[in-house]
Every structure is written in C-alpha cells, then in structure tokens.
Amino acid sequence: MNILVVDDSKAMRLIVRKALRQAGYGSYHVDEAANGKEALAAIRTGKPAVILSDWNMPEMNGFELLQALTKEGIKVPFGFVTSETTPEMQQQATGAGALFLLAKPFTADAMLAALRNILPPG
Amino acid sequence: MTVAEDIRQLTGDVLATAFGLPLTLSTREAWSPDLQYVSGLVTIHGSWTGFVGVHCSKELARRFTATVFSVDPAKTTSDDISDVLRELANIVGGNIKSVLPGPSKLSLPTADMVERPALRVHGVTVWLEYGGQPMFVEVDSSNETDARRARGED
Numbered sequence: 535m536n537i538l539v540v541d542d543s544k545a546m547r548l549i550v551r552k553a554l555r556q557a558g559y560g561s562y563h564v565d566e567a568a569n570g571k572e573a574l575a576a577i578r579t580g581k582p583a584v585i586l587s588d589w590n591m592p593e594m595n596g597f598e599l600l601q602a603l604t605k606e607g608i609k610v611p612f613g614f615v616t617s618e619t620t621p622e623m624q625q626q627a628t629g630a631g632a633l634f635l636l637a638k639p640f641t642a643d644a645m646l647a648a649l650r651n652i653l654p655p656g
Numbered sequence: 657m658t659v660a661e662d663i664r665q666l667t668g669d670v671l672a673t674a675f676g677l678p679l680t681l682s683t684r685e686a687w688s689p690d691l692q693y694v695s696g697l698v699t700i701h702g703s704w705t706g707f708v709g710v711h712c713s714k715e716l717a718r719r720f721t722a723t724v725f726s727v728d729p730a731k732t733t734s735d736d737i738s739d740v741l742r743e744l745a746n747i748v749g750g751n752i753k754s755v756l757p758g759p760s761k762l763s764l765p766t767a768d769m770v771e772r773p774a775l776r777v778h779g780v781t782v783w784l785e786y787g788g789q790p791m792f793v794e795v796d797s798s799n800e801t802d803a804r805r806a807r808g809e810d
Contacts, residue, residue, distance in 0.1 A: 542764075543743040544736070545724045549674050590746065592764055617750025618762060638747045639673035 536563040536580075537653075540573040540587035540596065541615070546638070550586060550615060556642030558655030570594030574602055581610050584653050586636075589616040589623070600630050611652045615640070659755065659808045663782045663793050666751050667710075670744065671786075675723050679784045679791070691715075691790070694737055696745030696767045700753050702760025704805060706779065706797030708749035710741065714769065716789035717741055738767040752795055757805060778803035 567573035587596040694717040742765040779796030
C-alpha cells in the first residue's frame with residue numbers, strides 16, 4: 535500500500551513524509567509527484583491507498599487533478615494539504631469529493647486526525 | 657488581533673511547525689550592507705490586491721534549508737534554498753490571504769536572491785530573527801485602500 539504526495543515543492547514533500555512517519559504511517563511506501571499531471575500519470579499505472587495533494591501548483595493544480603480523477607472514474611481517497619483553507623475552498627473541495635483539507639503548517643497529530651478514518655496507521 | 661500580530665504569529669508557527677525553528681520578534685530593522693537576502697513572493701489578486709514577501713538573509717535561508725533537508729548548511733544548493741523560500745512565501749501568503757478581504761486568488765510563489773529587497777512602507781512589515789540572522793515579512797499593495805487594510809486600518 536502506498537501514499538501519493540503531490541506538491542511542487544521538494545521541501546514540502548519532505549515535510550509531509552516526515553509528518554507521515556511521525557503520525558505512525560512509517561510502514562507505508564510514499565510516492566511523490568510534483569504536480570497534478572505527474573500525479574495523474576502515476577495513478578493511472580497504480581492506484582495509491584490515499585492521495586495527499588497541494589492545491590496551488592503549476593501544470594495541473596490539485597483541484598484539477600481531483601476533477602480529472604472523477605472524470606476518469608478513478609476512485610481514490612483524496613485530501614488536500616494546502617496553505618489556503620477558506621470556507622469557499624473547503625466547500626469547493628468537499629463538493630468535488632475531497633475528504634479533507636489539511637492546512638499548512640500542520641503537525642503530525644493533525645495529519646493523523648485527517649487520515650485515521652481513511653487509512654490505519656502502520 | 658491586528659494583521660501585524662497575525663503575521664508575526666503565523667510566521668513563527670510556520671517556522672516552528674514546518675521547519676522546527678523557533679523565531680523571535682526583532683525590535684530593530686536589522687539591515688546590514690554586508691548581507692545578501694533571499695526573497696520569496698506571492699501575489700494576491702481579487703477583493704484585496706497586493707503581495708506577501710518573505711525575505712531572509714542568505715545565511716538564514718541556508719539554515720532553514722539545511723534543517724528541512726537534514727544536510728550541512730554548506731551543502732545546500734541554490735535550487736533547494738529557492739524552493740524553501742517559495743514554499744515559505746506560499747504558506748505565509750496563503751494564510752495571510754485568509755485574513756484579508758476575499759474572494760481573491762493566490763499566485764504561484766517565486767524566489768530571488770537579492771542584495772537588498774525593496775522595502776515598501778505602505779502596508780505592514782514584521783521583523784523577526786533567528787540566531788542573530790534577520791528576516792522580515794511584508795504585506796503590501798500599490799493601492800492605498802488595500803495597504804490600509806493590510807495595516808488593519810479599514
């Protein structure tokens with residue numbers, strides 16, 4: 535089982551990996567993509583257990599990625615990890631099928647709270 | 657809470673939570689002609705239009721980067737330093753956007769190495785330091801009404 539982390543920042547992908555380990559998800563394999571386009575290509579070849587995606591990215595942003603997955607009928611638990619969490623974005627995200635919006639900066643506890651009902655730690 | 661206090665709190669939280677580095681508020685504008693800076697910038701466009709800039713001394717940017725990538729500061733690369741400053745501006749800017757009038761859109765972040773960033777005085781600037789190295793965050797607009805809003809006066 536793997537977790538796909540989608541963020542255009544290499545530093546943030548590392549920070550998400552670290553938070554996943556601290557939250558108890560150290561035994562999961564973590565794959566990375568730098569934007570929605572790369573993520574979509576990776577997901578087509580193998581569905582991850584969950585996708586953690588930034589919203590604001592070049593090429594294809596996180597919301598467009600979520601829309602593309604829905605359009606292709608690919609069902610994967612999807613959560614945003616993003617610096618913007620306005621009520622409008624929350625509504626837009628959940629309306630499109632996202633399970634949560636985790637605000638940057640986040641703690642390992644916040645990561646666990648977001649994931650625990652989707653994926654068991656291990 | 658004023659926008660300046662929000663910025664101070666938020667920037668401290670970002671650095672402590674994401675980077676594990678506790679920043680302290682600086683009481684002085686710590687300019688030095690010998691310092692080079694790295695600046696991360698995002699623009700906000702909409703009901704409030706302006707920018708959020710995060711400026712660090714190059715030495716401090718190097719320390720942040722070394723912490724994130726778990727490497728010796730001397731082994732950090734320019735690409736990684738720019739990446740960290742872009743992400744820092746993205747997080748700080750995205751959070752500040754949520755306390756400014758909306759709706760608005762956040763740009764993708766950019767980063768540059770500069771001798772001395774242009775310090776604007778219309779909006780709000782918060783100085784911070786870590787280990788004697790300065791950084792500052794500015795929220796500003798070329799529009800006087802939006803600059804006043806950034807100062808928490810509207």
